[in-house]
Amino acid sequence: MPTAIIDGIATYYETAGSGPPLLMFSPGGFNATLDNWRTQGQYRRLNLLGQLTERYTCITFDRRESGRSGGRVERLGWSDYAAQGRGLLDELGIERAHLMGGCVGCSIVTTFAVAYPDTAAGMVLFSPAGGPRYRMLQQDRFARHLAHVAEHGLAQVVALAQAVDKSFSQDPRVGPWSTVIRRDPEFAQRYAQWDPRRYTAVVTGMSRVLFDRDTVPGAEPEDLMLLNIPSLIVPGQDASHATSAARYLQECLPGNEYWDVPVSGQTEDTAAGRVLTFLDAIAF
CATH class of the missing domain: 3.40.50.1820 (Alpha/Beta hydrolase fold, catalytic domain)
Structure with a gap:
């Protein structure tokens, strides 16, 4: 490989x-x-x-x-x-x-x-x-992920990502790091320990920077x-x-x-x- x-x-x-x-x-x-x-x-x-x-x-x-x-x-x-x-x-x-x-x-x-x-x-x-529809779809995907984080926490995001074989594009709840979570147990452990407020700031900024135009x-x-x-x-x-x-x-x-x-x-x-x-x- x-x-x-x-x-x-x-x-x-x-x-x-x-x-x-x-x-x-x-x-x-x-x-x-x-x-x-x-x-x-x-x-x-x-x-x-x-x-x-x-x-x-x-x-x-x-x-x-x-x-x-x-x-x-x-x-x-x-x-x-x-x-x-x-x-x-x-x-x-x-x-x-x-x-x-x-x-x-x-x-x-x-x-x-x-x-x-x-x-x-x-x-x-x-x-x-x-x-414009592409921008709206992408921003909605990030918003749905953050809503799931706010309700269930990052440890549950890890559990969900490991339980389903879906990407962020297919299931926004699992977030943009879902494939790394599945492949790398050490990464998954570090991810679950992120401060939720800092994580929200990272993801919010990512959505804004990546999809800022129509x-x-x-x-x-x-x-x-x-x-x-x-x-x-x-x-x-x-x-x-x-x-x-x-x-x-x-x-x-x-x-x-x-x-x-x-x-x-x-x-x-x-x-x-x-x-x-x-x-x-x-x-x-």
Whole structure:
């Protein structure tokens, strides 16, 4: 099991294929595991990873607090997730890579590009998460978790997380550290001993920092406008991946390529080909 320790947190990752490196930030909300590229929704249908590995070295990983990666109770922002990706490239000795995000991974990709522009060769932003309904859903999820904490306490959150096999996205009561609680008994013990008031402040701040707008969260629009990194935007078309979110990125990112094809037209035969055509045209 390949694991890198990044900022004191274990990161589970895999590499597949050959060619220039492509660092892939997984879809899946608060269950953003590398397996989602193969098993979740449209990504399973499109077989993107299977086709991309034919020409690129695809680096996939479980985002911190997801799957087999570790975590730490702290107020998380997009920059923390971006730093995990940068740390993984450093661990692998890679100075420059293409970036690809699916769903919420697009927010991390744009944050990464702003923070480490010399490291990003190109960006693929596939079905970016965003829109007013998305913001409302995420903020409600945090509120429901904190209501459960207020009523039952953190020890009961640990007991619930260990009793059910659900992520924060599936059952808000278990909170954003549920997978780490299940995997790491020492972490679970420390988590249960947190002062409830301090914990509430951490989670409240996390909700505000992560989901502060009705467009694509992550990098500020003014920073996006200053980027000089080739980008391909592929729109989504539902409540959590509003087409308006993709259009927002189109408006903010200079010189981008916008694949103006509805989700119904994004197929296994067309989607990977469009991504590969974009990546192949970038001088690496």
